[in-house]
Amino acid sequence: MTDIKLYAWIFLSISKQHATLYDVLYAADVINRMEPSLNMLHCTEPNLNELQKSFGWLIAQGLIKRNEKRYLLTEAGVTLSKSISRENISSIWNAVAEIFSQLPEIDFHVDEIVEKDYVAANRTTKKLNKEIMRRLIEEN
Numbered sequence: 001m002t003d004i005k006l007y008a009w010i011f012l013s014i015s016k017q018h019a020t021l022y023d024v025l026y027a028a029d030v031i032n033r034m035e036p037s038l039n040m041l042h043c044t045e046p047n048l049n050e051l052q053k054s055f056g057w058l059i060a061q062g063l064i065k066r067n068e069k070r071y072l073l074t075e076a077g078v079t080l081s082k083s084i085s086r087e088n089i090s091s092i093w094n095a096v097a098e099i100f101s102q103l104p105e106i107d108f109h110v111d112e113i114v115e116k117d118y119v120a121a122n123r124t125t126k127k128l129n130k131e132i133m134r135r136l137i138e139e140n
Contacts, residue, residue: 002097003053003057004100004101005093006046006050006053007054007057007058007097008093008096008100009031009032009046009054009093010024010046010051010054010055010058011054011058011063011064011077011080011081011096011100012031012092012096013025013028013031014027014058014071014072014077015027015072015073016072016073016078016081017072018067018072019070019071019072020069020070020121021051021069021113021117021118021121022120022121022124022125024051024071024121025045025046025121025125026125026128028045028046029125029129031093032045035088035089035090035093045122045125048115048118049110051111051113052110052112052113053110055071055110055111055113056108056110056111057106057108058077059108059111060106060107060108060109061100061103061106061108062074062076062077063076063077063080064077066111069117080096084096
């Protein structure tokens with residue numbers, strides 16, 4: 001996956017509210033499952049390095065900000081989010097990636113995420129997914 005697609009994926013995974021690392025991982029997984037044609041099936045959630053890089057880039061571009069261990073869209077991020085057509089996840093993802101590809105290249109520092117926080121958030125996401133799958137199987 002290109003960096004631009006990765007940044008778009010993470011951007012779309014952050015809501016206007018303060019999103020925790022778990023919220024971002026869970027939303028990224030949901031987005032991925034909604035659009036398997038984007039060749040993301042090998043990775044249902046971003047790894048630690050991808051998150052650190054994406055958060056760093058998005059912060060440097062002024063689209064998100066970090067408040068302790070939470071992330072939220074800036075005014076510019078909200079404006080961008082509202083400007084995107086809401087047809088389907090593929091068109092939204094591609095539209096954001098297209099906008100990102102037109103932004104100037106900038107130097108940025110990766111966002112420092114504590115590995116144990118990432119592991120805990122990832123574990124919680126996987127546990128919830130297993131529970132959802134178990135319930136779906138029981139219902140059918």
